Amino acid sequence: MIIGVPKEIKQNESRVALTPAGVTEMLNHNHTVYIQTQAGEGSGFSDEAYKDAGAQILPNIEAIYDIAEMIIKVKEPIASEYNLIKENQLVFTYFHFASSEALTKAMIDNKSICLAYETVEKADRSLPLLVPMSEVAGRMAVQEGAKYLEKPTGGRGILLGGVPGVKPANVLIIGGGIVGTQAAKMAAGLGANVTIMDISLPRLRQLADIMPANVETIMSNQYNIAEAIQHSDLIVGAVLIPGAKAPHLITQDMLKTMQPGTVVVDVAVDQGGCIETCKPTTHEDPTYVIDEVVHYCVANMPGAVPYTSTVALTNATLPYAIQLANKGWKKACQDSKELKLGLNIVQGEIVYQPVATAFDLPYTPVDTYLKGEAVV
């Protein structure tokens, strides 16, 4: 198969979807790999390194989309890429469709095959291609939160861990999955008073077992959230209902009950955010203030640490990308339930129910496309 890797063009996005090691693997399986010039530069991989691994370098993004049967990238296509994507071209990347009707409609219109990293799902319900970036974002959430809690950046002016004789900060984490767990570990390690909320009692039990003594677990519900936000200094939004729009657990009215200078890091922004007042921001201008509450809502947090994130992401995506390249999307999705769940839009039809629900658009069951002879 002919594989194309464009340079990411989202603001301050320096990750790349394939490393030189990944190129070698693809070549070992008899595939051809084209990389846009400088695509790996921000992650420490030069064009020379890709050439040495056997890739061919193309000078611009148009050339990559023009030649490739499968595009592998990191972030969702942005508006200038919509028309570069061709009918029947397989695009393997994060899409987060439920947060963007414009993207959803553009991918319906171009009739491509959209296989979303974030909904590839294992039998145990884990999301293997979201996990590594959630690990990064969860850890970063506390780092960023600590920074914006400083007075000069608009925060309350409180040190997460306090100092001897002074109380530490209160950190509330809503959602105890991968992001939530990593955020809790970091905040607890710094000495903060940490509370994790989740709607899953089994999950809260697991967390209570593994977390240190300065982390408590509380059931997530409207009453408990309303109470906890009043004395939280840092709040991390970390909920997920796979593929769907995040529920708004903190409404605009509730901001008025919070302490001035509270920082909210809504990591779930890529699925629309779990705070009503969340709107996506960039690494260049990551925060804004509403009702004296600092909002940090960067939708590509791991993009800021590409040396860590590119390798973590490609460690997870490469085995799936190889299956897709070896078998073609149809056969690969017939053979693997995990990959099949990654299909969101196929040739103009939404095949992932929560995306159709998010915009009240028609839904076509994915098996409609996977029946019959596989096309390689």
Ligand SMILES: NC(=O)C1=CN([C@@H]2O[C@H](COP(=O)(O)OP(=O)(O)OC[C@H]3O[C@@H](n4cnc5c(N)ncnc54)[C@H](O)[C@@H]3O)[C@@H](O)[C@H]2O)C=CC1
């Ligand atoms: N902004 C960014 O750069 C990044 C954002 N993310 C996003 O972070 C979010 C969380 O991802 P993961 O931790 O991997 O998901 P996960 O599936 O591991 O965890 C989500 C947790 O939320 C819980 N949950 C669902 N509804 C809830 C509610 N009403 N109250 C409390 N908990 C609730 C679930 O029970 C689950 O434990 C996703 O939207 C993901 O896309 C992930 C990586 C980077």
Ligand SMILES: CC(=O)C(=O)O
């Ligand atoms: C998960 C995601 O959206 C990211 O890593 O940017």
Ligand SMILES: [Mg+2]
């Ligand atoms: Mg207030």
